[in-house]
Amino acid sequence: MAPQKRRTGYLFQNYALFPNMTVAQNMAAGLAGERTDKNKEKEQIRRFLRLFQLESLEKLYPLQLSGGQQQRAALARMLISRPEILLFDEPFAALDSYLKEGLRMELLKILKDFNGISILVTHDRDEAFQLCDQILVLDRGNVIDYGDTKEVFCHPKTEMSARVTGCKNISRIKRINSHTFCALDWDEIILHTDELIEDNITFAGVRAHSFRQCSAQDARRLQKRGEANLIPVSDAAVSEMPFEWYVTLKNHLWWKIEKKVSGSMEKKEMPPWLYLPPQEILLLRDN
Known part of the structure; x- marks a missing residue:
């Protein structure tokens, strides 16, 4: 199946924006393969630029953006294709703590409005607690705990899941x-x-x-x-x-x-x- 037809959005750790394309062009790439006329495509891009506060940045290239701006552009490109499932690979790993907090809140708002499935891979327990309804703890490829996020944090079942959730x-x-x-x-x-x-x-x-x-x-x-x-x-x-x-x-x-x-x-x-x-x-x- 062609990538455009998989209805899967993937946010890479380094965002993987196309360096030779502007913010608007990156978003248009997210619509590649969609059968929409040019006017509707432009209207959709403008809507996502507004949604992610990127209107003033639409003509800039990725290297001209801050880490937070790059992440917002990558999120917009991912969501404009109307995916049914979202995959996040440590999306905040490269950001400083101050910027990380703000972007977590932005992502939380997006996920609340998203009707599909979201899967987040992270080593940050605060990130997992804040963004996930359910959590699965892996150790060397083995599932060692699984359940409601608050339940796993309050009542971990194994020694490793206790450590992962912050038990000192x-x-x-x-x-x-x-x-x-x-x-x-x-x-x-x-x-x-x-x-x-x-x-x-x-x-x-x-x-x-x-x-x-x-x-x-x-x-x-x-x-x-x-x-x-x-x-x-x-x-x-x-x-x-x-x-x-x-x-x-x-x-x-x-x-x-x-x-x-x-x-x-x-x-x-x-x-x-x-x-x-x-x-x-x-x-x-x-x-």
């Missing part, structure tokens, strides 16, 4: 009973979970923002009630970020806290304990 703390575990395990890579601390630990669970994960600060008094109260999941804060390494503190604990756990919650992380102001709510623990199987 992952440990091998030794099951003690149906709700208790020993975390082998976190100084063998004993942790309890609300969720049943099934036989195929071999890892546990904890997101860096899941810990709660705990005073010595609160820790004693929890211990008296028979509740554990207390982690001592000692010999912690603190790294300051613009809006957060990153704290690495002695037992290799990583804790992230917003500055508006804790203004300072000097040693004297560190909590003596961290509490890990049982419902915050991710139970994971091997890949």
Whole structure:
């Protein structure tokens, strides 16, 4: 089948605009093979130039455009052919973070109005979460997780899908009973979970923002009630970020806290304990 008849739009990582054609000519190339008269073709090109805010750039060549302008031109060329399926190969990989945010929002608007199927290949978890309704996680060609995007992010099933979705703390575990395990890579601390630990669970994960600060008094109260999941804060390494503190604990756990919650992380102001709510623990199987 000729490419023009496949009804498939493909946005390349480098946009693949024809360098010897202007923006308008690139868009006309997207209509190649369409049986439309010249007036209708020009009208359609003008409509897409307006839609993608390219009217003032229609006579420019790709090398005269910024990265964002090139992407908008490539999107317009792709959509003007009325595809039934859209394929995106890391469309924002070459852009700086500021430009990336704006173009993500533009693409999100386009996808909401598109009635066909869209497939996005990306290594950026924020991009996947923002743009995709469903997500499929691949590891060396094997599917290791699949489902609703929010569900996969909140409840990943495997060790690798937890890492891909941003979980910073992952440990091998030794099951003690149906709700208790020993975390082998976190100084063998004993942790309890609300969720049943099934036989195929071999890892546990904890997101860096899941810990709660705990005073010595609160820790004693929890211990008296028979509740554990207390982690001592000692010999912690603190790294300051613009809006957060990153704290690495002695037992290799990583804790992230917003500055508006804790203004300072000097040693004297560190909590003596961290509490890990049982419902915050991710139970994971091997890949």
